[in-house]
Amino acid sequence: METIKLAGENNNRINIVILSDGYQESELDQFVTDATNFSTELFSQSPFLEYSDYFNVYAIKVPSNESGADHPATATDVTEPLTPIKTVDTYFNSTFDGFGFHRLLFYGIDWPSSNIARSKIISVLADNFPAYDSALILVNSTVYGGSGGEFPMSSMATNANEIAIHELGHSLFDLLDEYYPGDGRLREDINATKESDPSVIKWKNWLGDNGIGIYAYGTSGEAATWNRPHQGCKMRYLGFPFCSVCKEGMVEKIHDLVSPVDDFTPDNSSNIENPTFPLDFELTLIKPNPNTLESIWTLNGTTIGNNVDIISLLATDLMEGTNTLTSVITDNSPMLRVDNHETVHVTTVTWTINYSALSVDAINAKSNSYTISLYPNPTNAILNFKFESNTNTPITVNITSLDGKQLKSLILSNYKSTEINISDFSAGIYVANFYTNNTLIASRKIVKN
Numbered sequence: 001m002e003t004i005k006l007a008g009e010n011n012n013r014i015n016i017v018i019l020s021d022g023y024q025e026s027e028l029d030q031f032v033t034d035a036t037n038f039s040t041e042l043f044s045q046s047p048f049l050e051y052s053d054y055f056n057v058y059a060i061k062v063p064s065n066e067s068g069a070d071h072p073a074t075a076t077d078v079t080e081p082l083t084p085i086k087t088v089d090t091y092f093n094s095t096f097d098g099f100g101f102h103r104l105l106f107y108g109i110d111w112p113s114s115n116i117a118r119s120k121i122i123s124v125l126a127d128n129f130p131a132y133d134s135a136l137i138l139v140n141s142t143v144y145g146g147s148g149g150e151f152p153m154s155s156m157a158t159n160a161n162e163i164a165i166h167e168l169g170h171s172l173f174d175l176l177d178e179y180y181p182g183d184g185r186l187r188e189d190i191n192a193t194k195e196s197d198p199s200v201i202k203w204k205n206w207l208g209d210n211g212i213g214i215y216a217y218g219t220s221g222e223a224a225t226w227n228r229p230h231q232g233c234k235m236r237y238l239g240f241p242f243c244s245v246c247k248e249g250m251v252e253k254i255h256d257l258v259s260p261v262d263d264f265t266p267d268n269s270s271n272i273e274n275p276t277f278p279l280d281f282e283l284t285l286i287k288p289n290p291n292t293l294e295s296i297w298t299l300n301g302t303t304i305g306n307n308v309d310i311i312s313l314l315a316t317d318l319m320e321g322t323n324t325l326t327s328v329i330t331d332n333s334p335m336l337r338v339d340n341h342e343t344v345h346v347t348t349v350t351w352t353i354n355y356s357a358l359s360v361d362a363i364n365a366k367s368n369s370y371t372i373s374l375y376p377n378p379t380n381a382i383l384n385f386k387f388e389s390n391t392n393t394p395i396t397v398n399i400t401s402l403d404g405k406q407l408k409s410l411i412l413s414n415y416k417s418t419e420i421n422i423s424d425f426s427a428g429i430y431v432a433n434f435y436t437n438n439t440l441i442a443s444r445k446i447v448k449n
Helices: 027-042 113-128 162-171 221-225 243-257
Strands: 002-005 016-021 056-059 134-139 154-155 261-265 278-285 293-299 304-307 310-313 321-331 343-355 360-375 382-389 397-400 406-412 419-423 428-436 438-449
Touching: 002 438, 016 113, 016 293, 027 056, 027 162, 056 113, 113 134, 134 162, 154 162, 162 360, 243 343, 243 406, 261 343, 261 360, 278 321, 278 343, 293 438, 304 360, 310 321, 321 438, 343 438, 360 428, 360 438, 406 419
Parallel strands: 016 056, 016 134, 134 154
Antiparallel strands: 002 056, 261 278, 278 310, 293 304, 293 321, 321 343, 343 360, 360 382, 382 419, 397 406, 397 428, 428 438
């Protein structure tokens, strides 16, 4: 296995693993070059460019007995043979004409024939890098082709890197094609919907900006019932950037998989004996480029710092007994428009400091991640709240008017949806403040119609 790009520890990075197929033993150095070229191109494009430090990339050299990929000439969407008929002995059985489409390059001509190759892929990954997040297969063929799915594939055609990035959009980020893929092949997802009402469509926050609109996939039949957000996104045309809606979904998936907190000190790995003042508390963050992370530090509920990685405390800052120091980290990327958006990601690091007049008796630390959902927003009556976290500590939600008057309060439990009725509220804007252990971790606007 070759390391192509190493940004940090595997347990807090998105690990992309690239496998070879159709490369003979003597061609594996070329495979590493092809994988490196793909990685270089990938991280030159947004949002991979900005979030490059969230990813590691590895290449696993899997030799095949012969070069290339099968072409049985069984496609029904072109006049065959579009390219010469070939049967090639490759490790993962790469073949064009998958499911009747000439350019669909897959590890089998159909689902039944792909089972053996799929088992081989899983076995190679288990033996070499079981902690992968996404596995991509590069196929040593200059014929145009690729596929998404569980293990996306790309040929080494002229647009090879663009094919691979497009397919990664499917497999890692759940993006759908924005060209019409055929009847029955679309579903409700980040960048596809049957909704056409601008006030409730899932990308309403972006409408009118950066070319985002509500565009039908076609003018008749089933295609006319589905809408995409952009006319020139990479999920429609190779060589184009991802649209704003796709980028937002990709950044949210990055935050689902990776905490922005890489490390913090002091941690609980060793006892702190007889600490002296000032006491230093430090975060090591995985910062996008440019950095869009924001941090708010509070001590016993009072804000003491903003957007700094280290805080120093004196004895005079602490009270007798238990003190709580918390840093709340969020991403204020312009690629995220969370106002009225369903989900927001928050990470906290909390130190509990037991202090007496003579000494600091103990410092305990923990890091928690929260995914907080509020929907539908805007609403006429019913609001749903939900959070998911690695902690079972409940969240308190206080809903206030813009002048600060508290109107409702509720307690949320991890992974449980809670519903409230605000039909008695006047039309307007309200604020939902989310607290854990008396620390404000997030605020969201609520629009009451």
